[in-house]
Amino acid sequence: MEFGVIYIMWLREMKRFLRARSRIIGNVSMPFIWLVIMGIGLSSSLTIPGMPISYFSFIAPGVIGMSLLFTSIFAGISVIWEKQFGFLKEILVAPVSRTSIVLGKIFGSVTISVFNGLLILVIAILVGGIPLSGISLPALLLAIVFMIMISFSFVAIGLSIATRLNNMEGFQMIMSFLVMPLFFLSGAFFPLEGVPIWMKSLAYLDPLFYGVDGMRAMLIGAGQMPVWIDFTVLIGFGIFMIFLASYLFRKMA
Amino acid sequence: MLNAGTVFFFMNAIEIMDLEKKFGDFTAVDRISLEIKEGELFGLLGPNGAGKTTTISMLSTILQPTSGTAKVWEHDIVHEKDAVRHSIGIVFQDPSLDDELTGRENLDFHGRMYGMGAEQRKERIAEVLKLVELESRADSLVKTYSGGMKRRLEIARGLMHKPKILFLDEPTIGLDPQTRRRLWEYIKAFNEKEKITIILTTHYMEEADFLCERIAIIDHGKIMALDTPEKLKQVLGGDVITMSVAKPKEFQKILEKTPCVKEAKIFDESLNISVENGSTCVPKLIAIAQKNRIEVNSVILKRPSLEDVFIHYTGRTIREQEADGKDVNKMMMKMHTGGR
Numbered sequence: 001m002e003f004g005v006i007y008i009m010w011l012r013e014m015k016r017f018l019r020a021r022s023r024i025i026g027n028v029s030m031p032f033i034w035l036v037i038m039g040i041g042l043s044s045s046l047t048i049p050g051m052p053i054s055y056f057s058f059i060a061p062g063v064i065g066m067s068l069l070f071t072s073i074f075a076g077i078s079v080i081w082e083k084q085f086g087f088l089k090e091i092l093v094a095p096v097s098r099t100s101i102v103l104g105k106i107f108g109s110v111t112i113s114v115f116n117g118l119l120i121l122v123i124a125i126l127v128g129g130i131p132l133s134g135i136s137l138p139a140l141l142l143a144i145v146f147m148i149m150i151s152f153s154f155v156a157i158g159l160s161i162a163t164r165l166n167n168m169e170g171f172q173m174i175m176s177f178l179v180m181p182l183f184f185l186s187g188a189f190f191p192l193e194g195v196p197i198w199m200k201s202l203a204y205l206d207p208l209f210y211g212v213d214g215m216r217a218m219l220i221g222a223g224q225m226p227v228w229i230d231f232t233v234l235i236g237f238g239i240f241m242i243f244l245a246s247y248l249f250r251k252m253a
Numbered sequence: 254m255l256n257a258g259t260v261f262f263f264m265n266a267i268e269i270m271d272l273e274k275k276f277g278d279f280t281a282v283d284r285i286s287l288e289i290k291e292g293e294l295f296g297l298l299g300p301n302g303a304g305k306t307t308t309i310s311m312l313s314t315i316l317q318p319t320s321g322t323a324k325v326w327e328h329d330i331v332h333e334k335d336a337v338r339h340s341i342g343i344v345f346q347d348p349s350l351d352d353e354l355t356g357r358e359n360l361d362f363h364g365r366m367y368g369m370g371a372e373q374r375k376e377r378i379a380e381v382l383k384l385v386e387l388e389s390r391a392d393s394l395v396k397t398y399s400g401g402m403k404r405r406l407e408i409a410r411g412l413m414h415k416p417k418i419l420f421l422d423e424p425t426i427g428l429d430p431q432t433r434r435r436l437w438e439y440i441k442a443f444n445e446k447e448k449i450t451i452i453l454t455t456h457y458m459e460e461a462d463f464l465c466e467r468i469a470i471i472d473h474g475k476i477m478a479l480d481t482p483e484k485l486k487q488v489l490g491g492d493v494i495t496m497s498v499a500k501p502k503e504f505q506k507i508l509e510k511t512p513c514v515k516e517a518k519i520f521d522e523s524l525n526i527s528v529e530n531g532s533t534c535v536p537k538l539i540a541i542a543q544k545n546r547i548e549v550n551s552v553i554l555k556r557p558s559l560e561d562v563f564i565h566y567t568g569r570t571i572r573e574q575e576a577d578g579k580d581v582n583k584m585m586m587k588m589h590t591g592g593r
Contacts, residue, residue, distance in 0.1 A: 008365040016353045019394075086349035090410075093313055094366040095338035 005096045009104020010111065013075075017112045027116045031067040032123055035060060038189075039129060048191055051222050058222070060129035061143075061215040062188025068117045068150045069183055069208055075109030076158020076245075077174070080165055102246040106155050113151035114144070121147075121219075130219050142227075143218035149234045150211035156241035163248040186212045193224065207237045264291045264327075266418050266450040267312065271321035274307050274474075281307040283474035284321060289452060289467075291417075294444045296465030297454040298559070300571050304474035305454035306346055309420050312452075313343050326417050339367070342411035346422040346454075348403060352396040356387055356406050359395060360413055367414035381409035384446075385439055401432035405439070412443060421453035425460060437463055456571060458559040468559070470566050477566040485562045491515065492531030493555045496538065497523040499548035507545060513537055523551075531556060 017023070039056040046055040082088040091101055121143075124130045135143075161174060185199070186208035192200055203209045214230035217223025223230070267289040274282040282304040289295045297305045310316040312325055314334045323330045326340035350359055357378060364374035382388045385405035395403065404424065411419050424440065425433040441464065444451050455461050461468050462482045470478040470485075478485060498504045501519050508517040508526065513534040516527040528534040531554045542549050563571050 002368075004365055004368065008362055012351065012354065012358075012362060015358065016351075019353055085352070086345060086347045087351050089315065089345055090349045090363070091366070093315060093338055093341075093343055094363075095335045095368075096366055 002096055002100045005094075005100040006104040006107060009091075009101060010108040013105070013108025013112060017115075024116070024119075027067065027071055028119050028123070030070075031063045031120050034066065035063045035120070035124060035129060036127060039063075048222075050193060051191070053220055053222055056129050057131070057220050058191070058216075059189055060124040061219050062186070062212050063124065064117050064120045064147065064215060065150065065186055065188050065208055065212040066183060067120045068113055068147060068211070069154055069179065069186075071113040071116045072109060072151045072154035073158040073161075073174075073179055075112055076106075076155045076160070077162050077171075078109075079105065079159055079162035080168060083162075083166060098250040099246050102159065102242075102249045105159065106152065106242065106245070109155040109158075110148065110151040113155065114147050117147045117151070118144070134221065135219060139218040143215050146211055146214040146218065146230070146234065149231075149238050150208065153207050153211075153234065153238040153241050156238070156245040159245040160241070160248050163245070163252040182206055182208050185209065187224070188212050191224070207234060210234045210237075265289065265324075266291045266293065267323065267325050267452070269308075269312075269321075269323040272308070272311060272318055272323050273320045274304075274311060274316065275319045280474050282311070282318075285471075285474070285476050287469060287476065287479070289450065292444075292448055292450055294440075294451045294464055294466050295453070296461040296468040297452065297471050298456070298458070298461040298465075298468050298563070299454075299471035300456050303456075303471045305471060306422055307474075308471075309343070309422050309452070309454060312337075313341055313420055314338055339414075340417045341420060342414065342416035342418070343420040344404075344407045344411045344422060344424055346426065348407070350395045350403055350407060350410075353394065355392050355394055356382070356398070356409075357391040359406065360410055363410045363413045369414060377413055377415070381412050384412070384443060385409045401428055401436070404428060404432075404436060408436075408439065412447065412449070415447070416449065418450045418452065421451060423454055423456070425455070425457065433460070440464055458563070458571065462559050470563060472567045478562070482559060485559065486557045488562065488565065490557075491527060491529045492534075492557070494526040494528055494531055494535060494538065495523055495551075495553040495555070496526060496542075497550040497552075498542060499550070504542065504545070504547050507541060508538070511537070511541060 039059050043054050043056040048055060048058050051058070079088065082091075121130070125132050157178075185203045185206045187203060188208070192203050192209070195203075210225070210230040210233045213223050213225050214227055214234065217227050217230070265288045267287070269285060269287040271284045271286055272282060273280070273284045285308070297308065299305055307316065311318050312323055312330060314330055314337050318331065325337045328336035328340065330337050351362070354362065360378045360381065361374055364377065369377065378391075379388075382391050385408055387402060387405055387409065390398065390402065395406065398406065408421070408424070411421075421440070425436050428436065437460065440451065440453070443449060453464065465482060467479065467481055468485060469476045478488075496504075501522060501524055505517050505519060505524060508514045508524070513528055513530070514526055515529065518525045526538070535552060535554055539549060539552065560571065
């Protein structure tokens with residue numbers, strides 16, 4: 001593992017990200033619309049059974065989770081573009097370990113994703129979705145740790161997919177059969193307490209469920225699971241995915 | 254085949270031994286063997302789909318050979334990948350720059366990937382930018398560059414880490430003739446200045462002829478001929494000089510006794526003279542004409558072109574081959590994308 005390589009891979013992601021300002025706005029605008037319009041709109045007619053919080057507060061961590069999911073998976077999948085535009089070849093003929101390349105790419109994408117997530121968090125606090133008075137500093141930091149773990153997991157998923165594809169043709173399939181189910185089953189927009197058992201079982205297979213649940217516990221004090229379970233599942237899954245992504249990447253190269 | 258004793262006396266930059274690459278049933282590279290000397294400017298000439306890029310890809314460790322092996326700067330391409338990667342620079346046929354970074358950032362990225370220190374990088378970036386005359390545009394985003402500029406930047410990047418060997422895969426494809434000429438000048442210049450071994454692939458006859466010290470004509474994955482451009486052309490048997498003179502019949506008689514002339518025929522009131530070596534014979538002929546007070550109106554020396562050589566070895570012109578090559582390319586693309 002070479003830290004110089006990890007650093008330069010990360011630095012490249014940062015430069016590209018900061019140069020594409022419109023992308024930042026694009027990344028943040030959709031979660032913002034969900035949060036403000038859906039959150040405020042549905043708050044007046046919906047109450048969350050068994051929880052003393054408004055729907056607006058309920059979906060705020062969910063919207064952060066949604067932003068993390070989308071940004072992370074797409075950042076990982078962006079390796080397909082690098083394949084198509086040839087830059088990946090430049091990286092692959094360099095005398096460096098494949099693991100360093102993967103880690104650099106993952107760290108870069110995670111940074112971008114967490115940055116977006118933090119932006120949504122700030123917005124959620126500003127518009128009153130998450131009451132700042134209710135959060136302790138350790139809880140806030142732990143929420144950020146959850147954001148980081150979510151990002152690692154989904155960047156690695158995106159990257160793993162990218163190693164198996166050579167063009168964006170399969171993109172629609174990935175959206176329909178992976179990203180949207182992950183998103184809807186995560187409990188980001190409705191509580192999974194009262195849903196049918198089949199849906200609940202599926203939700204338990206969704207890593208984002210544990211991420212959103214953990215953040216919800218930290219930010220608005222309304223988790224469904226014990227936090228240590230959320231944490232353990234997510235970190236275990238994240239580490240597994242990073243190994244899988246680097247394995248697939250080495251095999252591809 | 255080379256034995257251990259010979260390696261002792263001179264260094265081969267590249268030794269290819271029975272190298273083969275198959276994609277399914279299709280043999281892209283058919284057990285080729287080849288040695289390229291240190292400092293040489295070597296050309297692989299052939300139509301698209303002949304196996305040039307596949308060969309380069311194996312030598313640069315991107316593709317695993319089906320059988321056989323090669324040594325690049327004495328490192329095995331299968332077992333010592335990192336050592337091989339350290340010794341080589343490569344300019345791919347397709348663009349491989351990061352458009353969202355500046356030229357300087359692309360070079361800096363490359364330097365770091367090859368483990369160069371900050372001072373060393375700064376110095377070398379200035380050097381290679383100067384070499385390809387891109388200093389003034391170094392801090393613009395690559396997406397604002399023209400095709401020729403991108404190519405030059407890629408060459409600069411290939412040279413950035415001071416490789417021993419530089420691979421240029423179709424370096425001037427898609428460039429206008431003027432830009433192409435200029436690139437040729439750069440390539441010649443850094444081959445001499447940096448004392449670097451260069452292997453280039455091309456399907457342009459003029460390019461191989463202008464640049465390369467030795468050329469391997471490659472077709473259907475096999476090496477059909479291998480020699481200097483001059484010698485390859487001599488295989489076709491000498492040059493033809495066309496002279497227009499005042500008294501052709503009288504001059505023809507004199508030429509029959511001239512040693513460097515093989516045959517002299519009158520054709521359209523000028524003389525078509527077959528000679529072994531045109532460039533040394535022309536001055537002699539003019540001197541003889543002057544001595545005999547025969548006025549010379551014009552002299553044309555025509556050499557057999559590499560195109561003629563290519564036809565000689567493959568039975569077809571390179572353009573006819575191109576049409577076939579496209580199908581092969583498509584097939585290979587499918588195998589690259591599909592099979593795995």
